[in-house]
Amino acid sequence: MSDQTHARTEHDLAPGEEEQHSVGERIVGYVVGLGLALLLTATSFFIAGTDLVWQPSIPVALIVLAIAQMGVHLVFFLHITTGPDNTNNVLALAFGLLVVFLVVGGTVWIMAHLNQNMPPMDQFIRMHS
Template sequence: MSDQAHIGHDLAPGDEEQHDVGTRILGYVVGLVLALLLTATSFFIAGTDLVWQPSIPVALIVLAIAQMGVHLVFFLHITTGPDNTNNVLALAFGLLVVFLVVGGTVWIMAHLNANMPPMDQIMPKPM
């Protein structure tokens, strides 16, 4: 299996379309600036009392997701192009599982906590 010329449209995750070095560096710079901005906003919002307090957690989560997106696009070069289909599909499947595991666990455990007494009251201590 040598690196023969590949006819189809396919791109490795992390690889970009052919660009010159200047354009590629510019991509990372844009990503870095955006990420720094989003991070700064997150840290600012977390400590501020300028905004309505209950909106802070929502804002933090939205900012985190946005920043993850920035990383994916500018550092990992995941795009919606046809050459990235497999990469995006794998990512989507992974995210679905992450969502199910985290969301399901939190939901199930919240219901258990609401319905059941705390463990230290129902379990005897070992001898």
């Protein structure tokens, strides 16, 4: 048994407990995130529809902007940070991504094998007529 007593201070937070912010601070965070998301969206549309950007670099630029927008959404709206209290959020996000990749990858795999193994449509019609 320990004789030491631990006094709780303002900054002594257990994992999972979040520091309380005022409503104004939270609204400012959401507005900044919305502004960044709108800026990235507008930039994506501008890059896709202009001739000012070197044409072969447009897909790479759109991918970079999409990844940046995912980062903005994760930080400003889903509040995913590197803190120890966000472990469950990160694990839930990773599991969700795993499920999405399995569903999309499985669908593409099945469609590719169906496309490879199905006879052309004119042969199919001749076989059944």
